[in-house]
Ligand SMILES: C[S@@+](CC[C@H](N)C(=O)[O-])C[C@H]1O[C@@H](n2cnc3c(N)ncnc32)[C@H](O)[C@@H]1O
Ligand SMILES: Nc1nc2[nH]cc(C(=O)O)c2c(=O)[nH]1
């Protein structure tokens with residue numbers, strides 16, 4: 001499948017109401033302010049960025065999926081128990097149909113949207129879980145996973161990864177916000193501090209230091225074991241919040257966890 005930020009659509013009218021869904025499962029929220037909360041995850045396919053460390057790159061870059069209608073998704077969400085629903089990806093906000101899903105979830109569920117912060121939505125969102133991508137996320141010829149065409153994507157990723165207008169709109173609009181940075185080491189902190197300042201300058205919402213989360217980079221237990229103590233120490237030093245990756249500690253990189 002070509003590497004693309006869109007996902008080729010089945011050629012039917014009904015498909016316009018459908019979303020490419022890579023996984024739909026119940027687990028514990030592993031990241032952020034709601035870590036440990038029983039949640040249903042709806043993972044859409046396709047992404048407009050190409051972080052070299054992406055823990056979902058098969059979803060994002062070589063999308064495999066079922067095209068599900070919003071009704072079908074809601075039926076599966078109902079069948080699973082949790083009343084918290086996490087809409088993630090890939091980048092969920094590249095799909096217009098995510099708005100319809102969020103509209104329909106709003107009355108009965110607490111919704112979290114996991115987003116890279118480069119796109120906006122008018123749909124109701126309880127927690128905008130925004131993970132702006134730092135310079136250290138940019139793929140190079142050395143670190144890009146196979147199939148990601150780093151030559152093309154280095155430039156596109158760099159030019160797309162921060163969009164202050166979208167960050168402001170997401171922060172203004174959601175009931176609650178967290179800025180959740182993937183941290184690879186101390187060198188990331190100056191960029192985080194300057195970006196948090198920039199976001200504070202463009203949103204009407206108060207962004208407290210406790211809304212800024214440092215999350216260690218790592219797709220596996222072994223990788224996390226190498227990064228988490230340094231990142232926890234950095235959170236303590238800079239006065240930000242640390243978030244674990246509970247699901248990686250518990251289930252490593254198993255699918256549907
Ligand atoms: C797969 S992304 C999907 C949502 C959206 N595209 C985004 O990046 O926020 C879900 C979360 O996993 C984080 N993530 C992805 N790969 C990671 C890694 N190797 N280590 C730590 N966090 C990672 C992202 O930053 C984001 O917070
Ligand atoms: N358990 C669990 N928690 C998560 N929080 C955010 C996730 C994501 O991939 O967006 C995720 C995930 O994939 N699994």
Ligand code: SF4
Pocket residue numbers: 047048049050051054055056057060089090091116133
């Ligand atoms: S923005 Fe999210 S889904 Fe897209 S490549 Fe980066 S981590 Fe993966």
Ligand SMILES: [Mg+2]
Pocket residue numbers: 055056
């Ligand atoms: Mg994940």
